[in-house]
Each structure stands twice: as structure tokens, then as C-alpha cells.
Amino acid sequence: MGNMYYLITIAKREYGEDFIEFFYESGVHSLTAALCEGTAQKKTLDLLGIEKTEKIMLSAVVPGSLAARLLRGQMRTMQIDVPGNGISFTIPLQCAANSLSLQYLTQGQKTEQNEVMEMEENRFSLIVVIAQKGYTELVMEAARSANAGGGTIIHAKGIGEKNAAPFFGMSIASEQELIYIVSRQRDEKNIMHAIMEKAGSKQDRVVAAFSLPVNQVVGLRSLLDD
Template sequence: MSEVYMMVTITDWKEAAVDFLEFYQANHVDANMVTLGRGTANSEMLDYLGLEESEKTVILSVVTGEVWKTLKKGLRQQFKIDIPGTGIAFTVPVSSIGGKRELLFLLDNQNFEKGEETVLKDTAHELLIVIANQGYNEMVMAAARSAGAAGGTVLHARGTGMKRAEKFFGVSLVSEKELILIVTKTENKNAIMQAVMQQAGMDTKAKAIIFSLPVTDTAGLRLVEEEEADE
């Protein structure tokens, strides 16, 4: 996968979030996942950064490299995102997406030509992100475990641009979503993604979409690896 990124935007929960989403949609980024967060910095750090302790919006979007360049320019000029307290946006390279229809759905209206599969070479682990209908995380995790996944983390989110799904999948999608985060060895990635697509994908009630991000380093997985080495 060439020049495809997950863009993460963190800003204030109320007014700014709507403005950011409208800006992204005006620039052809229609499929966004929105969830709630809260800052954890202490008061001294908040004062230093010009931030207030408040609820935050976390927006996850999949964008091409060219679209990110346009968005970055607009975020700086229109939203003054470089000014402390305004928010932050950053990108992480996507290494693969489960299925052509899912790719077209996530990148609709963004010019994209498929290139080499991975952006970062020789990464030992991958972060799998699954977007599924609310209430079906157990179905997703059962599929993932059948292919060797150890566990996952579930976040509640709201999707935008879901009405476009019928164009790509022939079905409508609900807005209430669950994000399931799974860290796995790179060598197991394809099997887990295929299992999720087959057992909890668009032909099931879960309507799951899955993509992966390369992980450059990890901590906390050593015991699992040691157990595997002992087998």
C-alpha cells in the first residue's frame, strides 16, 4: 500500500470538532471515526502548552499522502493548528487494508493508485484496527483469535459518511461503531485480517472493516514471545 495514512486529529470536544469534520469532508475525506477522549497532562504542562483540561474529540481518518498535504496546509492556515491549545493532527502509515471495496469506501473521492504494500519495512508487529457495528466486538475477536490473535481493546466511536456505504457494499451502515485495536506479529497479520473479513466482514451483522498500521517498537509482548519460543 503506497502513501495511505491514518490521520489522527485531537481537538476540543464541542465547537471545533464540527468545524474540523466539515473541513475534512469538504476536502473529500468523508469516512471518519469520532470518539471521546480526555487530556491527562498536569496543570503546569497545560499552562505551558496553552491548553485547558477538557474533553477532547479524537477523529480517525484514512487519507492519501496528497490529501494530507492539502489538509495540513488548511489546518495551519484556516485553523491555526500551530498555535498551542488549538489541537493536533498527525499521520501514521497504513500497511494494508482488508478488501478492495473497503479501500474504495475509505478513500472515496481521493485520487489513489495502489503501489507497494508496505511503507515501513521489516516491522515485527502490526496494529490492526477494526471498525465494526456496535455490539459485535465479540464476533470480531472470536474471528481474530481463530487466526492467532491474543486479545484486543475496544473503543466506542461514531462514524461519519456511513450513508455512502450502499454505493460500495450494497448495504446501509449504522453510525454507532466500535473500534477494536489488536497488536499482532507481522507474520500473523494476513491470517487475522482474512479471518475477520470472512467471519465478521461486510457479509455479516458485524459489517467489519479492517486495516493495519506498522508498529516500529513494542513493550509488554516479551512474555508471549518467550512462551512461543519455548514451544
Template sequence: MSELYLMVTITERTAVKKFHTLYGHHGADVAFITVGNGTAVSDTLDYLGLEETEKAVMLSVVTGSVWKEIKSDLQKHLKIDVPGTGIAFIIPLSSIGGKKPLLFLTENQNFEKGEESSLKDTKYELLIVIANQGYTNMVMDAAREVEEVGGTVIHARGTGLERAEKYLGVSLVAEKEMVFIVVKSGMKNLVMKNIMEKAGPASKARAVAFSLPVTSTAGMRLMEEAKDDND
């Protein structure tokens, strides 16, 4: 996949609407939003002009050209370089599970699908699966049919989901759960395929999934040993 990224935005919860509105002007109005708290010490907060308030974390899929436009507007219109406004960054995606979810996530961004991207020598990938609330077990059961993996669940709210019926043939509820699963690179496609078949848009989970390359890990010794035993 060429020039497709996960855009991560961290800002004050009260600022989500203006960020989302700006992103919508560039066709990136499908977003998944969760909340968090900053952990910086007071001296750092003072230096950056930040307060210890709840933060919003927004996740969107964007093309490289759309990111350039968004970055320019963030600097010009939202003054994101001013301390305390927020931060935004992108991470390259390696794949999205299925053509219809791809169209749903990238509509209005003039994205043309190319070859699946990859980074050299990456042993693992991070799968991010976004499903209707209450169906994470369905997602994990599908993943574990292929490989013994664990997952971490985060509650989120979806926006810009009105187009789901056009591409996915179903309506989507706003309340979402995001499941983060680290899998071996060689098993990624099989795990993602099974998740989409068992917990995808045709199921009650209505899941969409995409993957990001992981360049280095710690704490994966048991998975490494299991691989060595199978070789």
C-alpha cells in the first residue's frame, strides 16, 4: 500500500470539534476518538504551556498528500505550533483489511491503491481492529484461531460513520472498542483475513482493521521461543 498513514492527534478534549472540522475539509472525517491524561511533570507542562487536563486522542487514516494539506492548515489556522494547542503526527500503514473498509476510510482523499508497503526486517506488526462495543471477544477468538495472541482494548467513539452503509452495507454505531494486537509479520495477513471473515462488516462486530509495522520489540520472548520450537 502506498502513501497511506495513521494520523494521530492529541489535544484538549474541548478542541476536538475544531480539529475534526478541519480534517473533514480534507476528506479525513472518519475518526476514532478516545481520552487520556498527560503525565508530564509540572516544569515540562509550564515550559510547553500545557495544563493537566484530560486529553483527546484522535486516530484517522490519511494519504500522504492529504497529510501535507492538513499539516499546513494546522499550522496556519489552528496554530498547532503554539505550545498547548496539541500535536499531530503520522505513522505509515502496511495494510487495511479489505477493499470496502479501505474505500470507507479513504473516501474523498483521491487514494489509488498500490502495492502493500513494508519495512525491511520487521518481525512483528501491530493490528488495530475497531469494532462495535461489546464484541472484542469475537475479534480475539478469530485472531486466536490463527495464532495464539493477546490483545489490549481501548474504548473509543467513532465520527464520520454516516458513509458506512454506502461502502460496508451496514450502519455503524458511534461507540467503539479498539483492539491492539501484536502479531508476527508472517502471520499478519492470515490473522487479519480471519478477523475480517469472522468479525468483519458482515458480522455483529462490524470490525475494520489495519496494520502498522513494528520496528523493534521487548517482552516478546515467549512468541520468539514458540517460533523457534516450530522451526
């Protein structure tokens, strides 16, 4: 599985249909879409008189050669590297459950044996923070204090929690937020430490934070211009 990658693209919601069409025309027919939000600071939004930025997150499993073409294509065709348009990155896929799973994930794609995605490995990381609803700004303030840029919020629910509050004999799942932060790898530990130190508490405001290796990223120029 060393030549397969999980490609994640986060863009403005109004560009969603254009990005989906781009992926379909590029041979990617198995896509997962999720609506999410940007993490611009509240004082900035208030100053501009706008609400939180709505985003769409598209993800797919693709072989290395196609991943490289998709990243280049998003810069040329979708102009994702223009500040504010979005970000796209790849994470190495370790394994699939079986051949049927891989066929579903890569349906319609042409794969080649031993293909390699040429790039500088592991310069970046994807930090995933699981926090209780309402604490995203606190998390991002802590992250920015350790040199993080922006992030993306995905609304979720905790499932199977041992301490979930009972309601008429049923366990009620807590509302949570997943916060995705792409960072330089050298900043990753400091960012996670700052989040747990400043935003974590005995009240479980931040449930967990972990990171995944990102081997190539396009968009978000402030991150790449280093």
C-alpha cells in the first residue's frame, strides 16, 4: 500500500461543485464530502461583518501518480494556491481491509505497480483535535500561540462514551468538534502541547489530539513559503 494516498481537499463551500466536477473529470469517482467551517478569529469576522466561513471537505483514496497530478491540477485549474481558496494534501495509506475495499475506493482509476509519488517526505503534519462543542476558539488561540495557522472545524458526536449522560434510559452522545490543523512538522509537538496545556482541562474541553504525516500540500501559501 506504499503507493496509495488519502487525498483531502478543503475549499470554500461555494466552490464545492466545481471541485467535485474537477475530480470526476480527473478519474476520481469515489469521493466523500463533508461540510465544515473555517477558524477565522471572531474579532476578524466581526470587523468584516461576516459569519464563519463555510467550507467543504472532499476526500478520496488515489494512487501516487494520480495524487501528484491532482495536486498540480488544483493549482493550475482550481487556483487552490490563491490565498483563501483552500488547501489540499495527501496522507500515506497504510493498508486496506481487502481487495474489494480498495476497488471501491479507487473505482474507475488506473493504478500502476510500484509507482512512486516524487516529493519531499514528511515536511508537514495534520493535527487532529477532538474538543467539546464551543471550545474551538480556545483551541485555536492555543494553537496559534505555538505558530499554527488556520484550521477547519468538522461537527461530530461522541459515540460509545462510557460517561455519556443517560436520558430516558438512553445514552446521549456529546456534541464534539474535530479541528484539522495542517502544520510544519517541526511545530507539531509544540502546537499539541500548547493545545493540551492551555485549552485542555478537567472538564474535558479537549478530549484528545494526535497527528498524521502529510507528505505533500498545496494551497495555504503562508505555510509553504518557509
